[in-house]
Amino acid sequence: MSLTSHLPRLLAFSFAGADLLLEMDRTAVVRFAAGAAESLTGQRETQLIGQSFEDLIAPEDRAFVRGLISGLGGGERIGPLTVRLAVSESERCQATLGLCCLPDSESLVHCTLSMRGVQTPAVPVGPRDPESQLLQGTAFPRAVDRALRQARELDQPVSMTLLDLEGLGQLRARLTEGGGRALLDRISGFLRARAVDGQTVARLSEERFGLVHRSSLVAQDLTRRLADTLRKADPNGEGLPVRGAVLSLQDRDLESADMIRAIAYATDRFASSGHIPGEDLPSVIESSVRETLQRMEDFRQVLAQRRFRFLYQPIVRLADRRPEHFELLVRFEEGGSPQEKLDFAENLGLICDFDLAVCHHAVDLLSRERSDSRLKLAVNLSGHSILNSVFIKSLESLLKANSAISRQLIFEVTESAELTDLEAAHRVIQRLRMLGHRVFLDDFGAGAASFRYLHALSVDGIKIDGRYIREMGRTSRDLAMLRGLKRICDDLEIEIVAERVETETQAARLRELNLRLAQGWLFGKPAPKPVLQRREGDGLQLHRQLQAARRAVGKEA
Structure with a gap:
């Protein structure tokens, strides 16, 4: 199916909430463009044809967008997400990005960009993993704290999921250098697309990740989809088991700095620990938070007395x-x-x-x-x-x-x-x-x-x-x-x-x-x-x- 055959209907639908509509192939080369191209990209519609969509994205978001596109499945829709566009080498502007792939046309990706409805979440500062550009170290607990406060203001229940992709390093080693990097981009994009603000995602270690997301997101669906991505990338077709532990943040005291610290400490222990049996992972994380809170109170008593x-x-x-x-x-x-x-x-x-x-x-x-x-x-x-x-x-x-x-x-x-x-x-x-x-x-x-x-x-x-x-x-x-x-x-x-x-x-x-x-x-x-x-x-x-x-x-x- 081509976009041109349904152009009037798709244009009307897309422009109701978008300023620019693009059609790309799976390598992210633009095949069709319509809309306010110059105001968003500084180029006319015809100039965009044949360009890589990544060239329109700020370098710091390219791996993220690359992973979104490569991991997009037939019939799947992602967004709206806030991304940074590269207007020039030094100038950036933010836009909302939407992606979809029609079930009977998986070789094409449809993209919408808009300046309207842009949410400008504070970009977390601090250390980032140099490969994936996901948060790392002290940046993650600070981002979790910020995401929780924003969720409280919006009355939006959120949860944190910690993921163990045991064997990811070995799987990437079986791929070419470019293939291993593409797989990590795909994982990073997949997780950021499901994070509550598109930002609160961390690479905790080589094979372990964490993200804060809406509580309505079903954790089993998250792990299943991620496991499917790994299986498709594996030349042996085996993939990896993906184990997850969900920590509900909905009923916890979001004002409590102790709770944030305890969660951060439990996350750090999860990142550095060895093998954890899959069926025990959720209880291990929850008990780690409780144990940490108790140790904090014990230390305060030692100090006070x-x-x-x-x-x-x-x-x-x-x-x-x-x-x-x-x-x-x-x-x-x-x-x-x-x-x-x-x-x-x-x-x-x-x-x-x-x-x-x-x-x-x-x-x-x-x-x-x-x-x-x-x-x-x-x-x-x-x-x-x-x-x-x-x-x-x-x-x-x-x-x-x-x-x-x-x-x-x-x-x-x-x-x-x-x-x-x-x-x-x-x-x-x-x-x-x-x-x-x-x-x-x-x-x-x-x-x-x-x-x-x-x-x-x-x-x-x-x-x-x-x-x-x-x-x-x-x-x-x-x-x-x-x-x-x-x-x-x-x-x-x-x-x-x-x-x-x-x-x-x-x-x-x-x-x-x-x-x-x-x-x-x-x-x-x-x-x-x-x-x-x-x-x-x-x-x-x-x-x-x-x-x-x-x-x-x-x-x-």
Whole structure:
């Protein structure tokens, strides 16, 4: 069937809600155009004939549209969806897109474009998967929050579905490079077409995806259609099992930030977990949300009741092994790994309150009337905390009220959470330095972003991750890397602290590298009190300090 034979009826039907009608083949080459072509595309109707429809679409939406067209089945209709058109290389305009494929003419795709009825949802910002251009990482929970708020305003029930396409990587490997990319485009387009706003879709891992959609969308139909797409793309005709877990968001408290965080955390665990039996997937996701909410409440109780204690570990000068300052560490009464609890608090947005409590303790200790003025403390600040404006405002108020101890309080910015806004982080760090505090980057080298941080952030020092200290004696390459880092830091006038020094051999190599400061069990374990040397002639020797610290730890245990 050709469009021309039914032109009057189709034109009247299409233009009732569209400004431009196009007919394309399956390669997206335009075969027919009618309507307000110039106002939408800057070209006349006749100029569009023979062009690729993708050329009219902004580059950031081309993969999405390509996937929509290639996955469109006979008798199927998609849209209206908001897309960006490429008016010029630098200019974009938004339009509503509709696609359909008539049952008896699957080789043709009919398309409508219109400037009327355009909804301009806020395009989610943040990390995107470079292959699919779907949301990734922290961008997805923020988009879920926004979609939920919009749904509440429209009184529109929505759900979130998490999809497991186990074996997708292997299937793409069986295809040509272009075929593998086309399949991913098709999956991405299929999911975005069914998302509540065409945007809230994420590639959570290589083979797992998530989207927020209207609750009226039947999840079984979603998985069946996606499985059919995979089967058709498989040269062996086998396809893949598609498993989905639906999390209804309709009856949940959309005002609750905790709920959004719990959903985001459960989603992240789903993305990183191994194989999950298909029949258990929905219950696993639901129970993960409930468990996360309970853990959040438990952590708040730990914080409110101060069910943790402080320990102090010395950072010493390698030349004489006397304490330069002490790192303030935390241990929880419930036991277990403190880092695991702190990572959980960081991932769930609870770390700011905790960091502020630790800062208050440090300030109180340093400000006491009988406090030794030689005592200096280093306090850890999460990357989440320094990017939180409420936390920074509270911290600055605390520091300004206690400016007399500014040279005694040092901050270590941890890399457990990636700093997503380096410019903002730099501004905060400079504000702390302007108040008289030194700032170090902790665990330097543990994450891929370390050297990027060193380039973007002006700091007073870095702490080399203990893994490098442990490995440095095994190959000459490790020593060469440390020498290179030492030269860079010398040029930048940045101090270096070597962490987790446990042997005399390691200490000797660090002295050979002319490193000044070190930390580790060789010099002292975390103790309940910071042990300073006596003033008279520098008093007791270091081994007495260490003996006192060990005795204190034994009593604490």
